[in-house]
Amino acid sequence: MSDLDPAAAPPAAATRRARARxxxxxxxxxxVPILVPLITPLFNFDTPRLLGFPGFYWLQLAFIVLGVxxxxxxxxxxxxxx
Amino acid sequence: xxxxxxxxIIIFTVLFLAVSGVGFVAARWRxxxxxxxxxxxxxxxxxxxxxxxxxxxxxxxxxxxxxxxVPALLFGAGAAGFFAVPYTIIIYPLVFLVxxxxxxxxHRHSFVTPADFVRARFGSPTLALIIAITGIVATMPxxxxxxxxxxxxxxxxxxxxxxxxxxxxxxxxAFAILAAxxxxxxxxxxxxxxxxxxxxxxxxxxxxIFYLPYKLGGWGAIFDAADAKFKATPAPGDGILLNGNNQWxxxxxxxxxxxALFLYPHSLTGVxxxxxxxxxxxxxxxxxxxxxxxxxxxxxxxxxxAAGVKPLPxxxxxxxxxxxxxxxxxxxxxxxxxxxxxxxxxxxxxxxxAAIMSIAAANLFTRNIYKEYLRRDASPAQEANVSxxxxxxxxxxxxxxxxxxxxxxxxxxxxIGGVIILQTLPAVALGLYTRWFHRxxxxxxxxxxxxxxxxxxxxxxxxxxxxxxFGGSAFPLAKFGFDTxxxxxxxxxxxxxxxxxxxxxxxxxxxxxxxxxxxGTRPDDYFxxxxxxxxxxxxxxxxxxxxxxxxxxxxPKV
Numbered sequence: 001m002s003d004l005d006p007a008a009a010p011p012a013a014a015t016r017r018a019r020a021r022x023x024x025x026x027x028x029x030x031x032v033p034i035l036v037p038l039i040t041p042l043f044n045f046d047t048p049r050l051l052g053f054p055g056f057y058w059l060q061l062a063f064i065v066l067g068v069x070x071x072x073x074x075x076x077x078x079x080x081x082x
Numbered sequence: 083x084x085x086x087x088x089x090x091i092i093i094f095t096v097l098f099l100a101v102s103g104v105g106f107v108a109a110r111w112r113x114x115x116x117x118x119x120x121x122x123x124x125x126x127x128x129x130x131x132x133x134x135x136x137x138x139x140x141x142x143x144x145x146x147x148x149x150x151x152v153p154a155l156l157f158g159a160g161a162a163g164f165f166a167v168p169y170t171i172i173i174y175p176l177v178f179l180v181x182x183x184x185x186x187x188x189h190r191h192s193f194v195t196p197a198d199f200v201r202a203r204f205g206s207p208t209l210a211l212i213i214a215i216t217g218i219v220a221t222m223p224x225x226x227x228x229x230x231x232x233x234x235x236x237x238x239x240x241x242x243x244x245x246x247x248x249x250x251x252x253x254x255x256a257f258a259i260l261a262a263x264x265x266x267x268x269x270x271x272x273x274x275x276x277x278x279x280x281x282x283x284x285x286x287x288x289x290x291i292f293y294l295p296y297k298l299g300g301w302g303a304i305f306d307a308a309d310a311k312f313k314a315t316p317a318p319g320d321g322i323l324l325n326g327n328n329q330w331x332x333x334x335x336x337x338x339x340x341x342a343l344f345l346y347p348h349s350l351t352g353v354x355x356x357x358x359x360x361x362x363x364x365x366x367x368x369x370x371x372x373x374x375x376x377x378x379x380x381x382x383x384x385x386x387x388a389a390g391v392k393p394l395p396x397x398x399x400x401x402x403x404x405x406x407x408x409x410x411x412x413x414x415x416x417x418x419x420x421x422x423x424x425x426x427x428x429x430x431x432x433x434x435x436a437a438i439m440s441i442a443a444a445n446l447f448t449r450n451i452y453k454e455y456l457r458r459d460a461s462p463a464q465e466a467n468v469s470x471x472x473x474x475x476x477x478x479x480x481x482x483x484x485x486x487x488x489x490x491x492x493x494x495x496x497x498i499g500g501v502i503i504l505q506t507l508p509a510v511a512l513g514l515y516t517r518w519f520h521r522x523x524x525x526x527x528x529x530x531x532x533x534x535x536x537x538x539x540x541x542x543x544x545x546x547x548x549x550x551x552f553g554g555s556a557f558p559l560a561k562f563g564f565d566t567x568x569x570x571x572x573x574x575x576x577x578x579x580x581x582x583x584x585x586x587x588x589x590x591x592x593x594x595x596x597x598x599x600x601x602g603t604r605p606d607d608y609f610x611x612x613x614x615x616x617x618x619x620x621x622x623x624x625x626x627x628x629x630x631x632x633x634x635x636x637x638p639k640v
Binding site for chain 2: 019070
């Protein structure tokens with residue numbers, strides 16, 4: 001595997017920055033929009049309705065906003081690093 | 083009769099042909115110096131920026147079938163069908179975390195398929211072959227299902243016939259056109275068409291979510307109508323809320339489907355075609371716009387209940403084709419010119435994913451079967467040509483599935499597809515994080531997960547369609563001996579067993595000092611970004627058999 005000689009090149013600056021981003025604690029926040037939509041007792045009810053939508057539906061649609069907000073936040077907070 | 087739908091048919095045909103023109107022109111869009119390279123034909127030059135990636139991945143994941151089948155699920159079963167919303171919420175943070183690593187390592191090593199990665203990571207062309215075949219087998223029925231989506235629309239417009247050939251002729255023509263421009267333009271065709279498709283779909287849905295409640299007495303009345311329908315049926319599992327028995331099914335299906343979706347080769351194709359890590363991460367914040375769309379489309383199933391839609395009969399006597407509920411809803415509620423636009427949106431919506439899926443399957447064949455086993459010294463131009471031809475073969479196969487087999491069979495296969503693609507999770511997704519698993523153990527885990535998954539699917543009956551086997555993906559836990567009515571998603575159980583077996587066999591093989599394959603990647607590779615040097619292509623195939631002693635030690639975790 002000569003083409004993978006570890007001494008071939010030092011990691012580029014972009015790589016070091018990417019590594020810092022991937023290891024940022026902000027990434028843990030992403031588990032919130034992964035877990036919340038899977039906890040059915042949080043949203044499995046009819047009332048209160050919003051614009052005619054039972055809670056089951058409008059809450060899950062609202063989780064989309066939660067997902068967008070979290071990924072945007074994590075992206076912005078980790079972008080500044082490095 | 084089709085004469086009653088003339089306006090719809092004309093608008094559908096005109097839009098369809100216009101989009102086909104776009105597909106052929108796409109070959110000149112962002113034209114490379116040399117189209118005869120898999121990076122160009124199959125990945126659009128790995129150069130797509132934020133907007134193109136958004137339309138491409140959106141057009142890829144939210145298929146015509148989704149738009150037809152998810153509302154059909156709500157129409158038939160109620161709340162359980164809404165799993166598509168949490169499923170498409172949790173996928174994006176997952177991709178954000180996991181797939182950027184795959185992008186980086188693929189950028190460094192010029193990987194085109196997930197199997198390319200597995201081959202280098204675990205030093206095992208055999209494991210790569212298994213991953214490639216799993217990918218192709220899971221993708222084929224998915225392509226066939228896109229045809230089911232178009233067919234539901236054609237049926238509603240009365241374009242149908244007595245014999246099997248007459249009934250399928252429009253689809254055969256549509257797929258021949260699709261095959262021709264995919265052959266010529268590669269991934270650029272669906273990327274460009276996706277702009278048109280999604281614009282149409284957004285327009286249709288925005289109109290539908292305001293206009294339909296206005297005609298049907300508001301969303302509150304629509305939900306009440308659905309509630310009344312489900313209360314009147316004897317089936318215990320339906321309703322506009324979940325009950326005690328299907329909650330676990332809902333959770334495991336949403337989670338399992340999210341894991342499966344990003345293991346599908348065509349999702350990875352969209353990700354690998356993007357220009358850098360930032361494009362992917364920004365897209366994960368922007369793509370949920372489609373989930374909102376999907377959630378609202380899903381609710382059209384309830385609108386169809388309120389509008390009193392009766393689905394058209396299926397191919398077998400006495401059965402109904404529930405996929406026709408949304409087309410029928412559009413047909414009955416919209417003016418015919420707008421229904422024509424809506425039908426075109428669904429029809430064109432089928433073309434984008436079908437093109438990307440056939441490209442992904444063709445790339446798997448080329449890279450992990452043709453180049454690995456048939457012609458090791460294939461040049462990039464030969465690879466591109468083989469892929470182009472393979473994409474044609476894949477589409478012919480998909481059309482044959484629809485023409486010669488019962489469409490229900492494709493739906494069953496798609497159900498199976500999600501379960502089997504999940505079995506690549508340990509090698510592909512966990513492989514991005516750890517090299518701990520032994521290659522032999524990954525193969526064993528795959529066999530165990532696959533076997534269990536197939537058995538579980540086989541023993542699930544479906545009372546509604548009176549079938550004894552392959553009746554759905556909700557496995558009753560009572561069959562494992564638990565005293566409960568609850569059900570759980572088959573894929574979820576199968577991949578858990580796969581993981582446990584892979585872990586146990588890894589420990590056993592390590593204890594027995596069975597040689598493991600070399601790891602062809604370095605920890606750094608998982609963070610590479612645009613502008614980083616590529617590792618030169620390997621001169622020869624990596625050694626498969628006896629690895630040198632210094633490579634047998636467990637690779638460091640990254």
